[in-house]
Each structure stands twice: as structure tokens, then as C-alpha cells.
Amino acid sequence: MSHLLEVKNLVTRFYTEDGIVHAVNGISYTLDEGESMAIVGESGSGKSVSVLSVMGLIPSPPGKVEAGEVILNGRDLLKLSPEEMRHIRGKEIAMVFQDPMTSLNPVLTIGRQMTEGIELHLGLSKEEASQRAAEMLSLVGIPNAEDRLNDYPHQFSGGQRQRIGIAMALSCNPTILIADEPTTALDVTIQAQIIDLVKKLKEQLGMAIIWITHDLGVVAGLVEKVAVMYAGFIVEMGSVHDVYKDTSHPYTLGLLESIPKIDSKEKRRLIPIPGLPPDLLKEPTQCPFAPRCRYAIDKCWEENPPLVAIAPNHTAACWRAEEIHEGLRIDLPAGEPA
Amino acid sequence: MTAYIVRRLLILPVILIGVSLLLFAMLQVLGPVERSALYVRDIPHTEGAIQAIIRRYGLDEPFFVQYWHWMVGREDPETGEIVGGILRGDLGFSRTGREPVIDLLKRRLPPTLELALWSMIPIVGIGIWLGIQAALNHNKPIDQAARVFAILGYSFPTFVFGLLVLLVFYARLDWFQPGRLSTQFSQEILKPGFTQYTKLVTIDALLNLRFDIFLDALRHLVLPVITLSYLSWALLLKVTRSSMLEALRQDYVLTARAKGLSERVVINRHVLKNALIPVATIAGSTVASLLNGVVITETIFDYPGLGSAAAAAALSLDVLTMLGYALFTAVLFVVVNLIVDVMYAVLDPRVRLE
Numbered sequence: 178m179s180h181l182l183e184v185k186n187l188v189t190r191f192y193t194e195d196g197i198v199h200a201v202n203g204i205s206y207t208l209d210e211g212e213s214m215a216i217v218g219e220s221g222s223g224k225s226v227s228v229l230s231v232m233g234l235i236p237s238p239p240g241k242v243e244a245g246e247v248i249l250n251g252r253d254l255l256k257l258s259p260e261e262m263r264h265i266r267g268k269e270i271a272m273v274f275q276d277p278m279t280s281l282n283p284v285l286t287i288g289r290q291m292t293e294g295i296e297l298h299l300g301l302s303k304e305e306a307s308q309r310a311a312e313m314l315s316l317v318g319i320p321n322a323e324d325r326l327n328d329y330p331h332q333f334s335g336g337q338r339q340r341i342g343i344a345m346a347l348s349c350n351p352t353i354l355i356a357d358e359p360t361t362a363l364d365v366t367i368q369a370q371i372i373d374l375v376k377k378l379k380e381q382l383g384m385a386i387i388w389i390t391h392d393l394g395v396v397a398g399l400v401e402k403v404a405v406m407y408a409g410f411i412v413e414m415g416s417v418h419d420v421y422k423d424t425s426h427p428y429t430l431g432l433l434e435s436i437p438k439i440d441s442k443e444k445r446r447l448i449p450i451p452g453l454p455p456d457l458l459k460e461p462t463q464c465p466f467a468p469r470c471r472y473a474i475d476k477c478w479e480e481n482p483p484l485v486a487i488a489p490n491h492t493a494a495c496w497r498a499e500e501i502h503e504g505l506r507i508d509l510p511a512g513e514p515a
Numbered sequence: 516m517t518a519y520i521v522r523r524l525l526i527l528p529v530i531l532i533g534v535s536l537l538l539f540a541m542l543q544v545l546g547p548v549e550r551s552a553l554y555v556r557d558i559p560h561t562e563g564a565i566q567a568i569i570r571r572y573g574l575d576e577p578f579f580v581q582y583w584h585w586m587v588g589r590e591d592p593e594t595g596e597i598v599g600g601i602l603r604g605d606l607g608f609s610r611t612g613r614e615p616v617i618d619l620l621k622r623r624l625p626p627t628l629e630l631a632l633w634s635m636i637p638i639v640g641i642g643i644w645l646g647i648q649a650a651l652n653h654n655k656p657i658d659q660a661a662r663v664f665a666i667l668g669y670s671f672p673t674f675v676f677g678l679l680v681l682l683v684f685y686a687r688l689d690w691f692q693p694g695r696l697s698t699q700f701s702q703e704i705l706k707p708g709f710t711q712y713t714k715l716v717t718i719d720a721l722l723n724l725r726f727d728i729f730l731d732a733l734r735h736l737v738l739p740v741i742t743l744s745y746l747s748w749a750l751l752l753k754v755t756r757s758s759m760l761e762a763l764r765q766d767y768v769l770t771a772r773a774k775g776l777s778e779r780v781v782i783n784r785h786v787l788k789n790a791l792i793p794v795a796t797i798a799g800s801t802v803a804s805l806l807n808g809v810v811i812t813e814t815i816f817d818y819p820g821l822g823s824a825a826a827a828a829a830l831s832l833d834v835l836t837m838l839g840y841a842l843f844t845a846v847l848f849v850v851v852n853l854i855v856d857v858m859y860a861v862l863d864p865r866v867r868l869e
Binding site: 232234263264265266267268271272274275276279280281282283284285286293294297298329331342345346 | 765766767769770771772773774775776777780784785788789792862863864865
């Protein structure tokens with residue numbers, strides 16, 4: 178069966194004054210129609226760069242998609258001309274950004290910002306596009322949508338602006354919605370509202386979703402599949418259940434251990450992941466997580482582990498993935514400052 | 516929006532009164548005897564004559580009484596007619612200009628206005644345009660060249676740059692002459708056959724279909740325009756460039772690209788609209804500083820405008836002419852600032868609603 182989106186061996190690098198930043202180092206994943214997946218990782222793990230590469234939005238220079246294929250409905254997007262790619266962006270794949278305070282243009286009305294995409298991709302007239310924009314705004318829960326088309330972004334609250342961002346992205350019926358940390362800049366209560374909204378819209382409209390986040394907790398109830406990224410690699414990928422319950426990579430374990438659990442009975446210290454994020458200027462030859470890993474063995478320092486299947490539809494990139502999958506756990510050494 | 520403009524217009528007279536008070540207070544630094552010398556053409560040498568002038572013009576009255584008379588005029592105790600009063604247009608007599616100050620200002624304003632208007636062409640055309648191009652081609656040759664131009668522009672003192680230009684293009688090459696028009700034409704524009712519609716020679720020449728006069732006037736304008744505009748356009752280039760670079764980095768530009776808009780629409784609709792807000796502010800005050808910054812340029816190129824009149828007045832301590840010039844400049848700045856503020860509100864919806 179063919180997938181809706183197939184990313185194969187994607188490599189993106191940035192050529193900066195300090196050297197070559199290895200932002201994305203050959204990641205592969207697939208997304209089926211109506212499926213939703215999350216890409217999880219800390220800052221600098223390459224999660225945003227990987228989706229911007231898919232969108233053809235890597236600033237160049239200094240960035241460059243060096244290798245790989247991004248196949249959408251049988252067409253390799255990386256081989257399209259900029260002009261052809263424009264008709265994919267916003268129409269086939271749409272995007273919602275992290276900070277709703279800055280991702281809307283402050284000097285254009287909401288109506289204008291919504292209709293420009295609709296007019297372009299759906300070929301509607303100005304009036305029809307305004308009508309469509311108003312429909313989309315009511316769909317995401319903006320009251321008096323029609324009147325508010327003439328308002329400017331600063332006349333809306335942060336949560337409302339993110340709703341507008343979502344309405345804007347969905348206005349041309351994209352088959353894939355990429356959400357790049359859309360709740361990170363919002364209050365917790367508003368976060369929950371936005372997640373509920375996206376869930377509801379997904380049921381109504383049936384688009385596939387790639388949800389980027391650094392917060393494993395946020396996506397648990399939202400997506401079916403999770404890819405964990407570290408230093409530009411996918412280090413573990415599988416269904417939410419597999420990744421959360423049968424965790425097979427020490428980094429994923431670390432992420433899960435650092436999430437506070439409100440409902441847990443016992444008192445538990447949060448366990449941080451020691452060390453610093455990796456230096457992406459170095460060509461990765463060893464396991465990039467080895468310097469921070471309690472499970473590291475000699476081999477980890479010699480060779481970067483490939484992403485291999487641990488179970489059906491569950492892959493991990495760790496030399497000890499089998500053992501960890503079977504339940505191997507190493508606690509923090511006693512006395513080490515947490 | 517309308518409320519904003521009305522509010523700003525209501526504040527305008529208050530500011531102008533403040534400005535005139537300040538200028539008048541500066542004049543009061545001189546004692547009554549010294550000020551008496553400003554009002555007469557032949558300076559009297561006897562104590563009694565001086566006292567007579569002081570009494571006649573009320574120069575020893577309290578500050579605010581004098582200010583009031585300065586503003587609205589005062590009845591001459593001898594002849595019974597109203598004299599003075601800047602609101603009546605009486606700014607006194609210009610010793611250096613040998614005519615009432617208001618007439619001098621009126622006569623000298625058009626050449627300066629003409630110089631400033633022509634200077635706007637390189638400022639807007641080259642300054643803003645090059646600033647945009649430099650930002651769009653960040654760190655490429657055009658950007659590097661623009662930056663070198665700009666640094667030269669605002670590090671060159673006007674009088675040095677002006678003299679250099681004069682030395683090369685007049686003294687050495689003799690391409691462009693100082694002054695406003697060649698001798699033959701400066702007589703001709705005063706004759707009945709030539710109608711002075713605007714008193715701006717280049718425009719009048721075109722309206723009279725006298726292209727020879729137009730070209731001659733233009734030739735005389737080239738050097739002062741270059742000298743006068745270089746500093747401003749360098750500044751505007753710098754502001755436009757950095758403001759563009761700033762806007763290009765914004766998240767909403769990525770949003771616009773993610774919508775699939777063409778690069779042209781992204782730049783014109785999303786980037787420029789934001790980037791030009793600070794540029795408009797600077798451009799507004801540039802017009803004011805052009806009209807004001809002509810003192811050195813006009814003096815160097817012997818151009819008969821407001822600036823050279825002010826310079827001449829300053830050199831011979833013609834206080835009333837300087838006062839008139841200062842008043843004109845102050846009013847100009849206040850009005851231009853008002854226009855800039857209104858423009859700001861038009862361009863930026865966030866200002867409009869505050």
C-alpha cells in the first residue's frame with residue numbers, strides 16, 4: 178500500500194561561519210492518509226528543520242537539503258521547481274507555527290491574511306474567499322467571525338490567534354497539517370483547548386497531522402505514531418503505546434522520566450537528562466547520545482547505531498535497544514546530583 | 516483614526532505657543548538697550564534717544580506683556596498705529612536682507628523648497644530602493660557596495676563633501692556652476708513673458724515650456740542636491756536595509772511563504788508593509804532636516820535660499836532675521852512631526868487604536 182507521505186533518508190545541513198551544522202542526518206518516516214504522528218525532541222534536535230525541509234522552506238543560504246526524497250502522492254517534492262512547490266505549500270501541506278503572537282502579520286487584517294491563500298489555491302473570488310474565511314473562523318471557534326475579518330491580529334488573544342493560525346492553515350483543505358509546537362507559547366489551559374480543537378477538526382476534516390513538540394505528554398492522546406528525534410536522527414519510532422510502554426531507547430526513557438506525573442501515588446524525584454545537547458557541528462560518527470547515556474557501552478563510542486526494528490512497527494537506534502525493550506533499567510548512580 | 520488626528524491637531528497650537536515662548540525667552544537674554552538696536556535702522560547715540568525707543572516699543576515692560584505684544588502687536592504711542600506682532604506677520608526688519616523679515620523668508624523659501632524637493636529624488640529613489648535591494652541580497656556585492664556608500668555618506672561632514680564636490684566639478688571640470696541660474700536666465704525669468712507660477716524655477720520653466728531654462732536650473736541644482744541629499748540618503752539606506760532585514764526574519768514571513776504565496780507577494784505585501792513603517796518616520800523628519808540643513812550647502816554653492824540668508828544673518832548678528840528663521844524652522848518641525856505621526860497611524864494599525 179502506498180503512503181500519503183514518504184520521507185526517505187532526508188539530510189539537511191546549514192553552512193555557517195562556524196562550520197557545517199548537521200541538523201537532519203538521514204531520517205525516514207511515512208505518513209498515511211488521515212494518520213497523525215508526532216515528532217518529539219528537544220531544542221536543536223532537528224524536528225523543525227525536518228518539516229521545514231519537507232515544506233521547502235529551509236532558508237538557503239545557509240541551509241540546504243542535501244539528500245533524500247520527500248514523496249507526496251508519488252511525486253518527489255525535493256525535485257519540484259520553486260513555482261510547483263508553491264502550489265503544494267498551503268494547498269497540500271499546510272503549517273501552523275509555534276508563536277501565534279509573531280506568526281501573524283501585524284499590519285494586515287485577519288481577513289486579508291486568510292483570503293490571500295484561499296484566493297490563490299482555491300481560485301475563489303474576493304467575496305467567496307471572505308465567506309470561506311469566515312466559515313473557517315467559526316469552525317475554529319471565533320465568535321462573530323464575519324465581523325472580525327476586518328480586525329488586526331493584536332485585537333485577538335493568544336489562544337484566539339492560534340485558532341486563527343489553524344483556520345488559516347486548514348482553509349484550503351490540505352491533506353497534511355504540520356503543527357510546529359503550536360501550543361508551546363500558550364497557557365496550559367489554552368494548550369488543552371487547542372489540542373481538543375485539533376482533535377475535533379481532524380475528525381471533521383480527516384487530514385493527516387504531523388505534530389512537532391518537545392513535550393511527550395502533550396501528544397499522548399492526540400497521535401497514533403511517535404518519532405523521537407535526537408541530534409538530527411530519529412532514535413525511536415513506533416505507536417504511542419509502544420514508545421511509551423515498551424520504550425527501547427535511553428533518550429526516550431530520559432524524556433519520560435523527566436515528565437512530572439500528577440496522578441502518581443508515590444513521591445518521585447524528576448530525573449533530568451544529564452549533560453548538554455549535542456554539538457551539531459561535529460560529523461556524527463559515534464552514537465550522538467552516548468555522552469549523556471547511562472546505558473552507554475564501548476561500542477556506542479565507536480559506531481552510530483542504525484534505526485532497526487525491535488518489534489513490528491517499532492524501531493530504535495541503540496546498540497542495547499533489545500535489552501531496554503526487554504525491561505533493562507539502570508538507575509542514576511547514587512550520590513549523583515540530580 | 517479621525518479622533519487621533521483631531522487630538523493631534525488640538526495639541527498643535529499648544530506646542531507652537533511653547534516654541535514661541537522659548538524663542539522669545541532666548542531673545543530676552545539681551546537687555547532692553549541692546550534690543551532697542553534691533554528695531555531701528557540708524558542706531559541712536561544719545562541716552563535719551565535710546566530711552567525713547569525703549570518706551571516706544573515697550574522693551575522694559577514685564578516679560579509676558581512683552582511676549583503678548585510680540586505675538587499680536589502693540590499700539591505705537593506716538594502714531595497710534597499697531598506695530599509688530601508675529602501673528603500679524605510682522606517679524607521685524609532684516610538688516611542683512613534690507614527688507615521685512617517675512618518678505619525675506621517668503622522670497623528665499625521657494626529656492627530652498629526646490630532644492631529640498633529635488634533632493635527627495637535621490638533620497639527616496641536611491642536610498643530606500645537601494646536599502647531594499649541590499650536587504651534582499653544580504654551580504655552579496657550589491658549589499659556590500661550599498662553599505663560602503665552609506666558609511667561614506669554619514670561619515671563625511673557636509674562642508675567637506677560639498678567643498679570637494681565643488682572643487683572637482685566646478686573648479687576642475689567646470690561641469691556645474693554655483694548659484695541658481697546662469698546670469699542671462701536669471702534676468703529672463705523676471706521679464707513679463709515668463710510667468711512664475713510656483714516660484715520653483717524648474718517647474719515654472721516647464722510650465723512656460725522653456726526647456727533651456729529648465730536644463731540650466733537643473734545643472735545648477737545637481738551639486739547642491741548631491742551634497743544635501745547624500746547624508747540623508749545614506750541614513751535612509753541604512754534604516755531601510757536594517758528594517759528590511761528585521762522584517763524578513765519575522766515569523767509572519769515564514770507563515771506567508773508556508774501559504775504558498777509567490778516571493779513577490781511575500782515581499783511586497785508582507786515584508787515591505789512592515790519594514791517601511793520606521794522608514795516613513797525617518798523620511799518625514801528627513802524632509803524637515805533637508806529644509807533646515809541647507810545652511811551649509813547653500814552657502815557653499817552660493818545658492819540664494821533660506822539657508823544662505825540665515826547664514827548671512829548669523830554672520831552679521833542680524834538677530835531678527837535669525838529669529839524669523841528659527842521660528843520658521845520650529846513651526847516646520849512641529850508640522851512635519853504631526854504629519855509623520857498621522858502617517859504612522861495610517862501605516863500601523865497597532866498605533867491607530869491605542
